[in-house]
Amino acid sequence: MSRLRRPGNGGAARWLRRAVLAVVVGTAVGLVTTVASVSWVRSQAEGHLFTVEDVPEAPVALVLGAQVDRDGVPSAFLAARLEIARQLLAAGRVRAILVSGDHMDWDYDEPGAMRRWLVDRGVAPEKVVLDHAGFDTYDSCFRAKRIFGVDRATVVTQSFHLPRAVALCRRLGVDANGVGDETVRRYRTAWRVGSTREHGACVKAAWDVLSGRDPVHLGRRESGVDDALRD
Structure with a gap:
């Protein structure tokens, strides 16, 4: 009488090996992609x-948006960016300021808050141009x-974000230089988180350039910067 064969664990072992291999390969690909980006x-x-x-003179300072608090006041990170733009304008290194940020919802308005901050500190309103659809860099x-x-x-x-911002602008046809803020380094946790996130953001930047995608909202040509420079 033949014996019944007990089920072995060969299938489970093979599945485990494949899973480990997939993780290793995926990690390697991710690492290479990140380093390359x-x-x-x-x-x-x-x-x-x-x-x-x-920084060399340029017609426009492009200030990238960041968090605005619930009371409509720019966060410390955003205020630091705006202060640099104010200094550039006061020193004659730019002649207009384009503030670009998120205004997806009516009750959250980064460009509007940025403009108020600048005007409250002596910048002429006609020198500040608003881009309400700067949803990312x-x-x-x-x-x-x-x-x-x-x-x-x-x-x-901020300086940890600046290389990616300059790289994207230059790739998209803007002859861009950049000035980065270091003053908010005192917020160590937020600075560390932002710096770490840049690795993944660089991968997204490379993909955006390769794909050539259009922004979330494009719209028609606007004359705001031309008007500000003419004034």
Whole structure:
């Protein structure tokens, strides 16, 4: 009488090996993609990062949006960006300021808050132009070129974000240099989180450029920057 064979664990072992291999391969691909994207961003921005004192003159400062508090006041990170733009304008290194941010909902208005902050500190209202559809860095750079006709600009953001912003703007047709803020480094946790997120953001930036996607909202050509520079 033949014995019944007990089920072995060969199938489970094979499944485990495949799962481990998939994780290893996926991790390797992700690492290579991230390293390549970060390297691309840094190479594109190399030689185009400056301080307020030594940045070349440009017609426009492009200030990228960030969190606005519930009371409509720019966060410390955003206020620091705006202060750099104010200094650039006061020093004659730019002649107009384009503030680009999220205004997806009527009760959340980054560009409006940015403009109020600047005007409250002595910037002439006619020198501040609002882009209400700068939903991310790619959209802001794309729209600066396509919608507002910006050919040359000084991009303003935090220093950990600046290489990606400059790289995207330059790739999208804006002759961009950048000035980065370091003053909010004192918010160590937020700074560390933002710096860490840049690795994934660089991958997205590379994908956006390769795909050539249109922004969430494009719209028609606007004359705001032309008017501000003419005034």
